[in-house]
Each structure stands twice: as C-alpha cells, then as structure tokens.
Amino acid sequence: MKVSISYPPIVNELGQKAMVSQNRNVQFFKEPTYLLPVTYAQAGTWLKNEGHDVYWDDGNAQLKTYDEWFADLVAWIPDMIVVESTTPTMKFYWQTITELKAALPDSIIVMTGYHAMRKPEETLDACPADIVLLSNHVDFALHRLVDFIAAHPDWRAICELEGLVIRQKADDLIASSGPEYRHTGSFRQVEPLDNSPLVDRDLVQWQRYAYENGNFLQTPGTYATSVIRDCMFGKCTFCRYNGPDLTFSMMSVERSLDEYQDLIENHGVKEIFDDSGVWYRGREARAFAQGIIDRGLHKKGCYFGINTRFEYLDEETIKLMAEANFRFVLLGYEAADDETLQRLNKGYQLQHVEKCLTWLTQYGLHPHLTIMVGYYWQTREQLDKTVSEVKRLMFSGLARTLQVTLCTPLDYTPYHRECIDKGVLLTDDYDDFDMSKLIVETPLPHDAYYQAVREMYSIAFHPRFILRQIGFLLRFKKREWQFLFTYSLRAIRRVRQHIFNLTRNETR
C-alpha cells in the first residue's frame, strides 16, 4: 500500500508555525523548531520494512506552504493518509481532512493522536476520516492495520484488530441514515518495544530536524528512538502519558547503544536527545552510560540528553552519565509549592529538587527546568514562590536553562477533565487551546501569570545569571564555552520569542 504519514504546515494569523509531534504541546513559533515525531517515524520505518511505499510527509520540516503540501500529497495519490491530532489542531484537521477527502475520495484517512483517541466519535462526526486509532502505539497498530487492509477489501466490516473506531460506510456523512461506527475494543500494547524498528533516518530525512532545535548545543543533533514508551511513572494529571490504557514499555539497553553508535559513527551526529517521557533510571541508566564508555562513544565529541524526574537518578548514576558525556537533562519542575505538586500527582518532593540539581551541576551536566504557571488554583503566594525559587536555582547555577509554559488543559487528560468537571474552563473552542493564553479561571488576573512568565524568561538577561555562566568557564570544559558563546546567542533569540508568544495576551 502507499501510506503517507502527514504533518500539514499549520500557520496562525501571526505567520507562526505550529509544532505538532508526539508528546509535544502544540505551540506556534516564528523561529522554527523541528521535532522528529519518533513513534510515527518508527511506524513509517516498519511499514517500509514490510514492503509498503511510505511517504514521510512533514510539511513543516520540509518548509512547504500549505498549498504546496496539499498539492504534493494529492499528486502522490496515497492509499492511506495518517495524521496526528492534539486539541488545538482539531478544527484545522477536520477541515483539512474534508478537503483531502474531496480531492482523494479513495484514500483511507486515519486519525491518530491523544485528542482523537479520547474522543473518536467527535472526529468521525466532524470530518470524513475513516478510522480513529485508539492508541499512541501507532507503530504497532499501523503495521497490522495496513497489512489487514491490504489483504481485505471488506476491512470496514470485518476488521477486528483492537484499538480502532471504523466508519462503516465511506460516504455515510452524506447518507440519510447518518454515520455508523464500529469499535473494535481497547488497544492494550503489551509487546516488546524491541519489536518496533529503529528509526530509518533516510526515510524521515533526519537532517531536516538536525539544526533548528533549541535542545541542541551542537549540531547536527538528532532524537534517538525513544527507549521508553509511555512513562514508567505515568500518573501526572496534566500529562498525556496517563491512563489505564497506556502501558509502560522499555527498549533494551544494548539496542539503544547500537543506535547511538550508528548515529555517531555513520551519521556524524554531535548531540543525541532521547525524548522518552522519562529515560532509564537505576540499573538500566548505569548500564547504558557504562555501555557508552565501553564502546568509546564518550570520546567522539557527541553530547547526550534525556528527560528524567526528580528522585529518579542517584549520585552514582549521574556521575557515570557525566563520564559518558551526557550533557542536557530536562526535568519537570511544575511548581515550587507542595500543594500544586500533590494536585498534579507529580510524585516528587521539593526537598529533593536541590540535591538532584546539585549532583547534576557538580558533575558538569546542564539541567533544564520546565515550569508551568496558570493552574486554576494557583494563588499569589504559590506563583511568587515558583518565580523566586526558579530565580534562585538559575542564579545559583543549579539550573542552566528553563522553559515556561501556560498550563493548558489538553487532550482530555485528567487535568483537562478536572477543569471541565469544576467548571473552570473559559472556552470550549479548541482553537483557544494553543497555549498562547490562559483558558481557565484563576484566583489572580491572568496578567499576573503572564508577568511571571516574563519574569522567569528574563532571568536569561539578568547580570547575575550571565555572571554565573561566565563563572562556569573556569571549569575549562568545551561545553561551557559553547554554552556561553554559541548557545546563548541562540537562546536569546528563542527566549524573546517565548516571551512574545506567552505574554501577547497580557493587558498592556
């Protein structure tokens, strides 16, 4: 079959592009960040390996306009088009699918993604998509589905593969009887993650994602095939990796090491980031770091980055990771008050934050904090505490970079459902969920949260912060010089953009 995995360019009224890929909250950026959707890349690789004709169709990374993207896709005449949804892009996708169906009536359109999997009928009612996939394991689900459809012309009636909602008649949106859908049951992924192939870098044109990404201190950089699917914690209320239908699975250490070796030795990659919700910990983390050292990959001038949680990595592990040339460590620091962390089910305690950051910094890694503001309960005291703690951590050098977002309920996560249940959502227009403004009732005027965003991002320009970064030069490590002279220039460009994006709804 001819299968297109498609990401149409989505451009807002300000000319900013939406960044959509798995585990990414949609945000619009003028300065682009191109993120490789790893699971979809594995899905495409799997289909290609099985002999299907796969069109990797990322209109954003391929720098196409919407019209160019649309024309190219229509000209390719796919048998199946796979798209990925999240709340703020739903209306756009419904319109796009309607247009695609008009131009390609015989193409099967599969809607995937966290929003649609929670509300499949909504999408089938709103547009002529043929299938909604009820799983984020698109690689495992798609390779079975495509094979089945290829072998069974009457697939709509007989397909029993679990995790699908199937439109029963192709043209039922205009039929007098109305649409009819068939659920094939819940999808429960319990297969070894090692069964899904490593990403085919040529298929996805990896170099298109290798430069415009703020996480890379050196380029070309790339995302590794994620070693963890879903999350080993999986209980944070605002996160998509939360739900009884999502299952944690882990790739073997040796397999991941093989990929790193290939990326470094055969692709010349200088920085590798694993965007697993939470990377290995404990025994596997140490085995991986030791494996990097044993293979001599720590001396190839390539940095490694991961996401982790506070309280997951101990000092011995961090020390070994530093030896293995890990650099970038991204940690969710959602707030600096216990009540918020408890409400979010974060599962870590503030008292351990400093210890973890101290270890990371002591061994030369660069901790990056991701902070959120604008929870529907967030008081002045809680907000001020978060701002002042973030300042303290940044000025003291315990954290090196940060990212602040407005907490936006999305994709019917527990936090989203909580906002609905408590009646604090200010809009039900999905276009408003693009994280550019607060959409929940809050104890403080929204401007207070926008000001907090501005204040935290402005740390990057503060003399105390800059002086502290200069102080790191005395470590005489290449990464510190790169950080100050290369990364800082890029960061400033991006920080200004973030401030603009997140405070443009502030009352002036």
Added chain:
Amino acid sequence: MPTFKVLENRQLSEHTFCLKTERPSDTIVAGQCFNVGVPGSGVNREYSMYSDANAPHLEFLIRQVEGGTVSPALAAVEPGDPVEVDGPYGEFTLKTPDDSSLNYLFICTGTGIAPFHSFAATYPDIRYQILHGVRRDDEQYDAAHYPAGAYTSVLSQGAKPQCVTDYLKSHTVDPDTIVYLCGNRSMIIDVFAILRDAGVPGDNLFTEVFF
C-alpha cells in the same frame, strides 16, 4: 516529603522483605502505589501496596535489588526509623469490586503479588485465583493468607521447573475472566499473548509492569 515510622521490617525470603509503616490519612484504594525512600537520600522508588487499604498501616513487599539504590537502604531500616512515603498514586485497582458476578485471575511474578494481596485483603468477597510465578518455595509470600484453592504457585527452580506461561498453556482461561497482570516485563508480554490467543479481550486485561 512526608515521613512515617517503620512499624516492622519482616524478612520473607533471602532477598525479599515486608516493610510495615504508619499510613497517611488519605483515602487509599487497594492496589495503588507509593513512592518510598530513606529520608535525605534524594532518591525514591514506587512500590505497590501489599496491605488492606483500610488497615491502620501500610505494607510494602520489596525485593532487595543487588546493586540497587533504594531497596538495600530500605532493607536496613528498623522499627521506629522514619521512611519517606508519598502517595497514593495509580489506577491499578479493581474497577467494580462490589460486582460479585465477576471472576478475577491475578497473574504475577515475585513481588508482583503485592497489589493482589492488597485486593484480597481489602475485598474478601471477590472471586479470584492467584497464579504466582516464583523461583523457590520460600517466595510464596504469605500464601496462607488466601482462601483454600485461591493461590497457585509455579516454581521456576527445583525438580520440575515451570513458569506461569507453561501453566497457562496447559489450562483453560474463560474469556470472560478479568485478568490482572503484575510483575516483570517479559512475563507480562508472554502471558498477554497467551491470553489474547485464548480469546480474552483487551478490555479484560490490566497490567502493571515492574521494571
């Protein structure tokens, strides 16, 4: 992080112990997990509860991991010592424990029996079978706590080594059974495949992977 006193630290086998602590006042649902660690260590791990959700204490069934960070430290704590206990978290719970028409099959390996012990203690009226994969007979933790016939262990070491997958291949599972799986990843993967082949739908399968 909230600290609670250790009430008892009971060695159950060479590598496994049952840690009994005071409990937080929060509502706890049987099968949920907690983050547990030694104060000041800066590192914690999630452990499923072992005890009755309504009991005045918490119990955790913990295997001491060789070269591990948290479990050896917890193995060394004594009654009266403080431990960090944060939670509860998670949804690995029985959805309708009051529905007496349901038949449950709890399949586990090693300390993966913890949430099922919690289910059994909290909901004594549910109809269940436990299939417990262990290496040796001293790992049949508190087998006497279950009603006669409700607990079956499969030993992977000894005269006739067997694992839960062997057992399942030679026994029939009613597709209407509600099956909960807890334990190591490879067991869950293998058992899942066997159950699917036996016609148990995905909606009837619930898993909790111990790393």
